[in-house]
Amino acid sequence: xxxxxxxxxxxxxxxxxxxxxxxxxxxxxxxxxxxxxxxxxxxxxxxxxxxxxxxxxxxxxxxxxxxxxxxxxxxxxxxxxxxxxxxxxxxxxxxxxxxxxxxxxxxxxxxxxxxxxxxxxxxxxxxxxxxxxxxxxxxxxxxxxxxxxxxxxxxxxxxxxxxxxxxxxxxxxxxxxxxxxxxxxxxxxxxxxxxxxxxxxxxxxxxxxxxxxxxxxxxxxxxxxxxxxxxxxxxxxxxxxxxxxxxxxxxxxxxxxxxxxxxxxxxxxxxxxxxxxxxxxxxxxxxxxxxxxxxxxxxxxxxx
Amino acid sequence: xxxxxxxxxxxxxxxxxxxxxxxxxxxxxxxxxxxxxxxxxxxxxxxxxxxxxxxxxxxxxxxxxxxxxxxxxxxxxxxxxxxxxxxxxxxxxxxxxxxxxxxxxxxxxxxxxxxxxxxxxxxxxxxxxxxxxxxxxxxxxxxxxxxxxxxxxxxxxxxxxxxxxxxxxxxxxxxxxxxxxxxxxxxxxxxxxxxxxxxxxxxxxxxxxxxxxxxxxxxxxxxxxxxxxxxxxxxxxxxxxxxxxxxxxx
Numbered sequence: 001x002x003x004x005x006x007x008x009x010x011x012x013x014x015x016x017x018x019x020x021x022x023x024x025x026x027x028x029x030x031x032x033x034x035x036x037x038x039x040x041x042x043x044x045x046x047x048x049x050x051x052x053x054x055x056x057x058x059x060x061x062x063x064x065x066x067x068x069x070x071x072x073x074x075x076x077x078x079x080x081x082x083x084x085x086x087x088x089x090x091x092x093x094x095x096x097x098x099x100x101x102x103x104x105x106x107x108x109x110x111x112x113x114x115x116x117x118x119x120x121x122x123x124x125x126x127x128x129x130x131x132x133x134x135x136x137x138x139x140x141x142x143x144x145x146x147x148x149x150x151x152x153x154x155x156x157x158x159x160x161x162x163x164x165x166x167x168x169x170x171x172x173x174x175x176x177x178x179x180x181x182x183x184x185x186x187x188x189x190x191x192x193x194x195x196x197x198x199x200x201x202x203x204x205x206x207x208x209x210x211x212x213x214x215x216x217x218x219x220x221x222x223x224x225x226x227x228x229x230x231x232x233x234x235x236x237x238x239x240x241x242x243x244x245x246x247x248x249x250x251x252x253x254x255x256x257x258x259x260x261x262x263x264x265x266x267x268x269x270x271x272x273x274x275x276x277x278x279x280x281x282x283x284x285x286x287x288x289x290x291x292x293x294x295x296x297x298x299x300x301x302x303x304x
Numbered sequence: 305x306x307x308x309x310x311x312x313x314x315x316x317x318x319x320x321x322x323x324x325x326x327x328x329x330x331x332x333x334x335x336x337x338x339x340x341x342x343x344x345x346x347x348x349x350x351x352x353x354x355x356x357x358x359x360x361x362x363x364x365x366x367x368x369x370x371x372x373x374x375x376x377x378x379x380x381x382x383x384x385x386x387x388x389x390x391x392x393x394x395x396x397x398x399x400x401x402x403x404x405x406x407x408x409x410x411x412x413x414x415x416x417x418x419x420x421x422x423x424x425x426x427x428x429x430x431x432x433x434x435x436x437x438x439x440x441x442x443x444x445x446x447x448x449x450x451x452x453x454x455x456x457x458x459x460x461x462x463x464x465x466x467x468x469x470x471x472x473x474x475x476x477x478x479x480x481x482x483x484x485x486x487x488x489x490x491x492x493x494x495x496x497x498x499x500x501x502x503x504x505x506x507x508x509x510x511x512x513x514x515x516x517x518x519x520x521x522x523x524x525x526x527x528x529x530x531x532x533x534x535x536x537x538x539x540x541x542x543x544x545x546x547x548x549x550x551x552x553x554x
Contacts, residue, residue, distance in 0.1 A: 186394060187398055191400070193387055194387065194388070194391070195387040
């Protein structure tokens, strides 16, 4: 016999409502971030398209002179790209060895007591607002560089790069440490039982087993460094130029965007449109880096 | 001749005493089984012999273990060198997530063997000694995790043999395996006795009876009885031993 729903022994209103409304609510929350992403991408593309109607793609991507505000204007993004990568590479040269070494230390050597002190300190380092790093670069790193290296300017790619590097150390060290700690103890014991030293266990057993996590921490840190804005705005200068010399003042993509957004560039002008083109370039780069990170994580996933 | 001499050994984890005044002499080229209920200290005793217990924080040792006439708890002892002589196989197979070949080659490389030809030879003899060569010889480059549990465990035995130890410690090394794999490993252990001194912890009393030459019964961190296996199982001297091997408690 078919029971009416209102009086069914194995059904009631409360359960039905929970069953049907909760997934919808949860979906809406998840959808907000999807919607935001779509909105950002839409804005970037639509504004960039009108910019590229005036300036050809080839001029933008191959031009070696960036002078959007001063006549005669020129929109070659390469100097900004070069500045960005110069800072990022310096940052990675600093953060990669130090971050990895701290991860190895924390996961393989540090006693519980040392960890209790070091980990919170690293977390504080990760929580420092980047503007503080910017002034740290300008008022601490730059003067030191100027005394050490004659000819170094107050604003330089090196000073900003070092500060960005210090900023991303916690990211590399904590993500890598998580990956290394996830390697089962039994693998370590297997190597110890063969007569391996701690360093040998760390470098030959734990690190290879945690490789996917370690490499994706590098890529994420790299993309974080590329997108870093405040430090480079303050400490790297505002001189877009094609240079490989880290002592020079340069300009990165992000600091150019800040410069224009804060200035009195009229809405709708070519310079205004250029920040979207630069922003889109930046977005595409970090987007591909993030895809790369997850591809690496999948490719090298170790089943242990 | 006793190759391992355990002398008034007591082990503490923090305030808790795990072993109390153990005295044991383990003869060369024989199989010694350590039996007893969970928590009786048999694994602790086994891990004291290659100092894997050093990995446990707050572990303290009193007394000593002498291997081939040398105290292994002396200040100048490097555990790396000790563990090269005293190999270990664990309860769960723990091959490194790399190829079969690299698993075996890891130990010899660690201790300085570099020549490819020498390593090739060690890989073959070790895998043969562990009775797994015929099953893997065509796939040495294959990832070791693709092997079955029993094959992985024999690979781990081969890996331990590859550094040419004198003593092999086995910590319930068949507990996670099916009966057929267990049988293969038991036969292997009996065969290895010709070359190696073997100390094994086992929960499986029948296994101790089948495989070992002498058996030690531990209870609450103390040796209750140490005798040739046949005697310990048929005519135990201590009543507690009798109760345990008869299955009255465990």
